[in-house]
Amino acid sequence: MTYHDISLTLSPDLPVWPGDAQIQFERTSDMAAGAKANVTRIAMSVHTGTHLDAPLHFIGDGKDVTTLALETLIGPAQLVEVADADAIDAAVLDSLSIPAETERLLIKTRNSHLWSQPKATFHTDFVAVAASGADWLVEHGIRLVGVDYLSVAPYGDSTPTHVTLLQAGVIPVEGLNLSAVQPGKYRLICLPLKLEGCEGAPTRAVLIDYEDAPGGF
Numbered sequence: 001m002t003y004h005d006i007s008l009t010l011s012p013d014l015p016v017w018p019g020d021a022q023i024q025f026e027r028t029s030d031m032a033a034g035a036k037a038n039v040t041r042i043a044m045s046v047h048t049g050t051h052l053d054a055p056l057h058f059i060g061d062g063k064d065v066t067t068l069a070l071e072t073l074i075g076p077a078q079l080v081e082v083a084d085a086d087a088i089d090a091a092v093l094d095s096l097s098i099p100a101e102t103e104r105l106l107i108k109t110r111n112s113h114l115w116s117q118p119k120a121t122f123h124t125d126f127v128a129v130a131a132s133g134a135d136w137l138v139e140h141g142i143r144l145v146g147v148d149y150l151s152v153a154p155y156g157d158s159t160p161t162h163v164t165l166l167q168a169g170v171i172p173v174e175g176l177n178l179s180a181v182q183p184g185k186y187r188l189i190c191l192p193l194k195l196e197g198c199e200g201a202p203t204r205a206v207l208i209d210y211e212d213a214p215g216g217f
């Protein structure tokens with residue numbers, strides 16, 4: 001089967017959301033210093049790199065990441081490309097001819113090219129899902145939406161999009177790197193760390209070419 005890793009590599013150089021601590025790796029046991037094994041401690045926000053949001057992120061009594069259904073996180077996914085849009089609103093989504101049966105939608109934008117930059121620079125002008133786009137996703141039965149920057153919502157206006165999606169049970173997967181994959185139908189595997197009480201979690205996301213996937217997967 002052909003696999004496509006659409007996850008970001010975590011490193012101290014990866015951009016993080018403004019106000020979040022930079023990723024830190026600390027070698028607490030080092031064979032080079034005479035230890036019997038190498039052991040590393042990590043420190044970072046759960047919204048670092050490729051990650052997903054649970055309802056608890058924007059809903060006070062919402063559920064945490066341990067409650068998310070595997071049936072939502074694994075299955076057929078439609079990847080679409082929005083090359084020129086500055087925002088993903090209802091009109092843009094209407095123009096994409098997204099198949100009616102789509103439940104997992106991945107949206108490739110110019111954001112994906114930002115991940116090839118060597119410096120840890122956060123871009124506030126990233127392409128995101130506008131409030132009307134969030135309404136469209138809910139109305140069309142989308143259960144999971146993946147985007148290629150660190151938030152599904154526009155910078156400085158995070159609440160409307162997040163609340164609309166999370167109240168409806170739509171799971172945002174953020175920080176995907178879609179630069180090496182083409183639009184089309186795939187099988188998605190998107191598994192977060194099982195972090196009790198947390199509103200988000202780092203995620204490893206992989207696509208499998210649809211024709212290569214075993215039947216029923």
